[in-house]
Amino acid sequence: MRRSWQVAEVSAVRAETARARTLRLRFPDMVAGVPGQHVDLRLTADDGYQAVRSYSVAAWVPPRELELTVEELDDGEVSPFLVDVLAVGDQLEVRGPVGGWFTWTPDRAGPLQLIAGGSGVVPLMAMLRSHSEARSAVPARLLYSVRSPDHVFYRGELDVIGQEDPQVVIDIAYSREAPDGRPVGRLTHEAVTASCFPPEDEPVIYICGSTGFVEAVAAWLVDDGHDADRIRTERYGG
Amino acid sequence: MDSTGQHPLDQDHLDGNALAGALDQFVSDLTSAECMCAGCGSSGPLAAALLYTKAPGMVLRCPTCTAVLLCLTDQGDRQVLTLDGVRHLVIDKP
Ligand SMILES: Cc1cc2nc3c(=O)[nH]c(=O)nc-3n(C[C@H](O)[C@H](O)[C@H](O)COP(=O)(O)OP(=O)(O)OC[C@H]3O[C@@H](n4cnc5c(N)ncnc54)[C@H](O)[C@@H]3O)c2cc1C
Ligand SMILES: [Zn+2]
Numbered sequence: 090m091r092r093s094w095q096v097a098e099v100s101a102v103r104a105e106t107a108r109a110r111t112l113r114l115r116f117p118d119m120v121a122g123v124p125g126q127h128v129d130l131r132l133t134a135d136d137g138y139q140a141v142r143s144y145s146v147a148a149w150v151p152p153r154e155l156e157l158t159v160e161e162l163d164d165g166e167v168s169p170f171l172v173d174v175l176a177v178g179d180q181l182e183v184r185g186p187v188g189g190w191f192t193w194t195p196d197r198a199g200p201l202q203l204i205a206g207g208s209g210v211v212p213l214m215a216m217l218r219s220h221s222e223a224r225s226a227v228p229a230r231l232l233y234s235v236r237s238p239d240h241v242f243y244r245g246e247l248d249v250i251g252q253e254d255p256q257v258v259i260d261i262a263y264s265r266e267a268p269d270g271r272p273v274g275r276l277t278h279e280a281v282t283a284s285c286f287p288p289e290d291e292p293v294i295y296i297c298g299s300t301g302f303v304e305a306v307a308a309w310l311v312d313d314g315h316d317a318d319r320i321r322t323e324r325y326g327g
Numbered sequence: 328m329d330s331t332g333q334h335p336l337d338q339d340h341l342d343g344n345a346l347a348g349a350l351d352q353f354v355s356d357l358t359s360a361e362c363m364c365a366g367c368g369s370s371g372p373l374a375a376a377l378l379y380t381k382a383p384g385m386v387l388r389c390p391t392c393t394a395v396l397l398c399l400t401d402q403g404d405r406q407v408l409t410l411d412g413v414r415h416l417v418i419d420k421p
Contacts, residue, residue, distance in 0.1 A: 126347075127344070127345075127347070127348075128348075129348035129349075143345050143348065184348045184351070185347070185348055185351070187347035187348045187351045187356065187358075188344050188347040188356065188358060188374070189347070189355075189356030189358060189359040189374075190343075190344060190356075190358055190359045190372045190373075190374030190375070191344045191374060300338045300339075300340060300341065301338045321374075321375075322342060322375070323342065323344045324340065324341045324342045324344075324345075325341070326338075326339075326340075326341050327338055
């Protein structure tokens with residue numbers, strides 16, 4: 090366990106959408122962790138002003154790398170820099186990976202229900218990747234709420250997992266604009282209920298996204314009879 | 328106390344997950360520790376409590392009764408962790 094800030098180098102970048110980018114970071118030493126964890130990034134301006142933000146780990150690339158996916162927010166202080174400015178070879182101060190509660194490993198019992206709003210898909214993708222790599226026999230579902238088809242992260246990989254892994258069902262819900270023949274509109278309680286494992290299956294549930302999204306979805310699931318102890322949440326703010 | 332509470336009056340908070348980096352320097356993943364609220368007696372992991380980061384320092388509130396559990400403030404080269412609202416923390420051995 091590392092207890093302080095260390096310097097990592099950007100070793101690769103990849104566009105996910107017009108406003109989101111995956112950053113691969115290379116650490117000076119081995120870096121390992123579990124799906125669901127995040128790192129803190131610290132940026133320092135020329136005048137010494139510092140800003141710290143948290144970003145979930147999307148993928149582990151042993152032995153020394155990991156990937157983050159950052160979405161640019163209008164008027165954001167840090168995210169536009171990470172998405173538009175940072176380049177391969179640049180250095181960043183990083184703390185972590187940290188977090189031990191909003192985590193999933195393939196030995197956890199019960200069907201796996203993942204629910205993402207927007208960039209909240211990032212830590213859930215790490216869980217899904219780990220589920221696939223382990224060839225887990227645990228049934229898993231991802232409900233992913235996005236604004237439009239152009240906002241979907243990891244599109245190609247999600248399609249492959251959804252088609253090839255019989256244990257995994259991927260359900261994308263579109264709030265502003267949908268492909269032909271798909272419904273459009275804000276995610277509703279009914280849609281969440283319909284897409285999720287029922288309470289009697291006793292799924293373990295992970296919800297991640299903006300604070301409003303997470304709290305609304307969690308409340309619906311408790312209403313539906315899911316045990317609050319089986320629901321884990323991560324609020325991104327907003 | 329659990330992670331599912333709805334707090335419609337404000338969206339201006341995160342949750343205790345985001346405290347993991349700042350607490351990591353004390354002990355490995357303290358955010359999984361079970362915290363009992365001194366105000367209302369409910370218990371749950373620190374990760375499931377509500378974290379306000381726009382106050383000076385970081386303020387963690389009980390998701391059941393919203394009482395302040397703990398505060399972590401930066402004072403130059405020292406940090407102050409106050410635990411006024413915490414009755415106890417149950418921490419797993421590594
Ligand atoms: C544990 C954790 C993990 C996270 N992981 C990721 C991740 O994997 N990818 C990612 O892109 N972001 C992630 N975030 C969010 C990230 O930490 C920043 O909050 C985000 O990038 C905005 O930072 P900023 O400096 O650009 O915006 P700021 O300057 O901090 O804020 C700009 C404006 O946007 C609002 N805002 C802040 N956050 C959100 C939000 N999530 N949704 C809508 N409005 C918001 C603010 O209230 C403000 O009005 C995570 C947050 C946490 C707590
Ligand atoms: Zn309380």
